[in-house]
Amino acid sequence: MSIRHLFLKYILILFSSFVLISCSDDSDNDAIVIDNPLNDPYDGIPAGNPDGSYPVPAEASLEDVSNPTTVVGDGTPESCTGEVFIDAVAGGGKIVFNCGSDPVTITLNKPAKIFNDTTPEIVIDGGGLITLSGNNETRILYMNTCDPDQIWTTDHCDNQDTPRLTVQNITFINGNSTSETAYDGGGAIWVRGGRFKVVNCRFFNNTCASTGPDVGGGAIRVFSQYNDQPVFIVNSTFGGKENYGNHGSNGGAISSIGVSWTIINSLFSHNTAIGNGGNPSQAGTPGGGSGGAIYNDGNTMTLKLLGSHIEFNQVNDFGSAIFFVSNDHSGNIVIDESVIQNNIGGSWYPSYPGISAHDDTDIIVTNSSVTE
Template structure:
């Protein structure tokens, strides 16, 4: 099969986008989604959503019909979104992020069928949801804690996202989320980047804030990086980053991601700050990190936590690791209990059936 690359339509006066014809973005190539050794059970609410009867089908059976404008329009409408782009795998080049409209639909489910890559082409973030952004419509007087929208991405690849130009809503090279609920199932994240320095910016692939009732973000059977040349990077949290958010990560793989800032948080004098959490960066107060059936290996930092950075400011958070492997992560310091994990020494951490070295 061949790979089809489709550019987003642009105004004639606009500069043309640069095509990133990168084999890493081909759904037939690159590391598969998920940890091949992961076999932890998946709760029903963490599994894939049913898209048997989609609300929107992007495309009419031809690759030319699967443009990023079509993706942007579909996400704005919400509901169940699938793709019909022809028989071959396809990479859709985005020149702007698809944005969730908060009052359009309670559910936004984007299912690539294992054949679709959304690429930021090295120039733009790919997907954005923010219940507290008035431009996307305020729907409650408690936008920081509302149940909807619920955003699910599944069976899809996000590649070459870039949020470096973002200022107000920084971080999250591929996906930025605040409010409602978010989960990613059977997804791959390759070569996404966010700002390279700063103490409070991060998430080369994903940045999340304020989930409803402090319920967890689910990351299930997904790959961030996967091998050399595929990794994501940002100032903190080479793969994922959050403040005050809980995560449950199941049967997933994090490798070759990098936290490339330096100076830590708060930034050391004379430094720009950042460089913590090679794979995962969790900051805030009461929050949990649950890692099940997952592998975190060969991630890198300049400051702290070459695999995980987990700092509960009020010392109320906790970590659970089961049937997971955390090995061969590179750099950093401040590992009071386990190698490559930076956390307060009094943070409760439960480790079972796992290797951390």
């Protein structure tokens, strides 16, 4: 695209930003913003790494929603309220949207919470048109197999195979979990137990607690997946442009304890770990500040970064791109067909800039570039 065309597109976006239709339902405090599809405020930030072409296994692919359990909306934007969405999530099953042909932002005033006794498979598919917003006040989505308020369904809640949650074809913006105390971190999404998968999603400006040695996940925080199977993140973007990044004390984009991740054809940029003092926190500090994009802590776990790009993330302490600490030294990192570069801050692993891990952590890098 020529400089002239870029300039004209920029002027058009500035002009069209004044053309915005807004609706609100005062009865439940849910706001709806309808954006012209040509003037999507996130236009130019696609889901996923545009240079990623790594093969995606079947289990990490999109789920079939051709026969949905629940359709949110009746074809109009006004029908797609936060209350309707929250009720749909509480009912489980496969959830799709019918809010009209234009992109719609649904703003929540409380998290949508999954109940563990509804359906084994829970799929939320935005069809590429839906943005869910926490309005800088609330987390957006919550699943916890060990939370009695969400119904215990086994006597081994930390290792059960359901629910299996997939979010796909959705944008998550302005999630904020800073008011959460019992289940902190995870500005947009917090998950424990079952299985979790993200496909074709975008995460912008989500935030969690700003300090603390072991709290994080500006966008996502995950615990204890069934039989230690990985969380899949596929063709998704976290940040993608300056002023669109996610941030939290640790793991500006994602954070976990005792969880493996397989990240395929995804982009992490402009996310920030804003805590300081590390983990354990140094004397006189609140702790945190590690893992600009990714924060992994635990024992036997694997981080796979495949066909993905990590750039322009920042930390105050360690691991400007990735912080990975396997406490019993049994975890490993696999990086293939990926690029890690231009991340800002410290690290302690001598061979790979931007990665902080124990010196004996097995890090396998193939067909990739890991540089300052």
